[in-house]
Amino acid sequence: MKDLLRVALVLALIFASTFVIIQGTGLVTEEGVRAFLxxxxxxxxxxxxxxxxxLLVVxxxxxxxxxxxxxxAGYxxxxxxxxAAAATGLMLLGTLGYGLGFRFGRPILARLFGDDTRLAGIEAAFARNDLLVLFTCQALPILPELSCTLAGVARMRFARFLLGYGVGVVPFAFIVAWGGSASTAADPSPAIYTAIGVSAALLIAWRALRRRTA
Known part of the structure; x- marks a missing residue:
């Protein structure tokens, strides 16, 4: 479990560093994306x-x-x-993250640990809650990219990955899009309540998962 947490921390730092670098250069900002949209x-x-x-893939x-x-998108x-557009983007993001982890993660970890037993331990630790992690991965920033990449690193079966990730993100995409479609410029409350409700539900699920794995 410690090795899995170590790998997760390294991956999280990598994903976070790309955000810091790009934000620091000013090439892409959240305000710019919002204005463009x-x-x-x-x-x-x-x-x-x-x-x-x-946008969702990148x-x-x-x-x-x-x-x-x-x-x-829903609006x-x-x-x-x-x-459908949002679900497609999220599924492509997840598949790309899984592919990167599957293709490059294992060789890097083999050099890092140099021990097949420890690599097998990482796979086993992730496998204990792989579906629940993927199902609730939209609860926190960076968690979707991290979870999908870890699934690839841990050699999770691709069909199982698609099931766990898809069951979480596809309903998420359509529910949030519905909130946008039900809103107007004069009354954005459906979008606000949807964002709050979905985020709260996912955070509760994520906390329950953490208690289970503690």
Whole structure:
């Protein structure tokens, strides 16, 4: 378990460092992303779908306001198309993170630990709660990227990964998109209540998972 926590800490620092570097250079800022999305009404719906998907995928490397992006997708595209675009982007993000962990994580850890027994221990530690971790991974920033990458590092079966991750993020995408679609400029309360409710539910689930693994 200690080795798994060590790997998770290293990965979290890597993901956080990309955010700090990019924010520090001023190339991409959260305010800039929000302003760009606010002008999205002028974009053709087809292009906006691609934009939503792209923004959610690059969240693997650049901190993107995920909840705000999905809410706006629902507001502009409606709950079905907006939810589908968001779900597609999140699934692609997860698959890419899993692939990076699967392809590059194991060789790096082999050099770091040099012990197959310890690598097997990392796999076993993650496997004990892999589905629950993936299901609740939208509860905290960086956790989705971290969880998906760890799933790849731990050699979780891809079908099992898709099940656990998809069961969590697909309903999340459609629920949040619905909150955006039900809102108007004059009454943004559905989006606000949806964001609060979904975040609270995921945080409660995450805390329950932490108590289980403590």
């Amino acid at each position: 606010a002008d999205a009404h002028a974009i053709h719906p087809g292009w906006f779908v691609l934009l939503v998907i792209l 969240d693997l490397l650049i901190a993107v306001p995920t909840m705000a992006t999905i809410l706006l 502009i595209l409606g709950p079905i198309v907006g939810g």
